[in-house]
Amino acid sequence: MVNPTAPRLGVVVPSGNAAVEPEISALLSGHVHVHATRFPLFTEFEQRERIARYNEALAPAIASFGRLGARAVVAECSGSHYLQGPAREQEFCDDLSARFGVEVTTVTRTVLAALASIDATEVTLVSPYAQWLTDLSQGYWEAAGIKVRDIVKVRSSKGFSPYDVSTDELVEQVRAADRPKDEVLLMTGTGMFTLAALEELKAGVERTIITSNLATAWWSLSRLAPDAVVNWRLAP
Template sequence: MSHHRIGMIVPSSNVTVETEIPALLARHASATFSFHGSRMRMAKVSPEELVAMNAQRGRCVDELADAGVDALLYACLVAIMAQGPGEHRRVEEAVAEQLAERGLPAALVSSAGALVDALEAMSARRVALVMPYLRPLAEQVVAYLEAEGVEIVDWAALEVGDNAEVGCIPGDRVLEAARSLDLRHADALVISCCVQMPSLPLVPVVEKELGLPVLSAATAGAFCLLRALGLPAELPDAGSLLVASGLVSTSRGHSPS
């Protein structure tokens, strides 16, 4: 059984991604993982704080490089998507260059890029979203995904601006929002388009109830981390994205030696 170190760059007020990603990867049949975090200060999910948070990225990458991680997850979806179309590619390229300067062949995944890639892997071109953000940021997420060729058929924003409060949104509120969406033309539902909004227990339940593939920022992140590490992207009770996905190669980031 192989072992892999996962580095996570997270907003300082985030708690959910450091719960859900380890919970997901602990289910893997042929690998074990340890998790190593570095934090960027952010309390309010506002354009100004997101820009200031992103400016701390370089320090976080250096800290995780010191730990010799095998893969790195830049775990804030909206911080990247709010900067305009294609930003996840620019961020991933910059981080890859920084890691290369340190001589670290780590695989790289961003939450924003992971969601785009997971939807592509599922051939999901018409998608519904549940998001915690205030409406202006939610509209930017919709525009970002549409620029990637994804048609957003319906979406719900829970209008929570305090990031600590996002981590406390109850599952029944997320479920209610999902049930309110018009899913008649959807190929998939993203039940949490945010790594801070808890949703992991809901994914298989809602998938069964609504009868279409359900994923989240966390399940997309886990899928792409496994794929980047060259491991089978198969995890139980995590939705159809992670069922019998098999070994999938990736051209993004750097494969660990």
């Protein structure tokens, strides 16, 4: 059954990202409905310039929700906000929230909120990114006060590409890294499918693994449906 009165979450997603809607919807279990719009393609630009332009395109994307009645909107491209840095990102979200009269945040800010909720100040990054983007990611988290203890690089059969990492590839490479179970693993990238891997790695049961989509789901429930009961948790 679908609850037509459940609060509505808007997400703004890169065009090729197939993971955000199904993963967040699965985690929200119908307590919050997910409604998506997409950033422009910007195919004429290389990746760094393209993700920078997503920040300029976010306001029109939010406007495209029109009369949907979203209670909150999350921008779902981590790299765009690595480029901004946490201080500028805060101002950016505040400005958009005031402009549209709805809380606007970013996936990276939902990750920071999730980490704060479990008192985590150190992480080991699990990164499917190319080196330049991994470096930007590390710089962002450290600027936000999160110590990066180490980095586990995850490579798909097609190279460093979040969209192409399979569950088997992700699980195998995380297990091969043999990180201590008391570490917090932070899996970066909204476009990497992670839910099946979290189950195999006993996330929330034997160890703490935070992913971009898990953080957005947790943040959405905390804001929009705080009394909802779900069958997962951030930490054991």
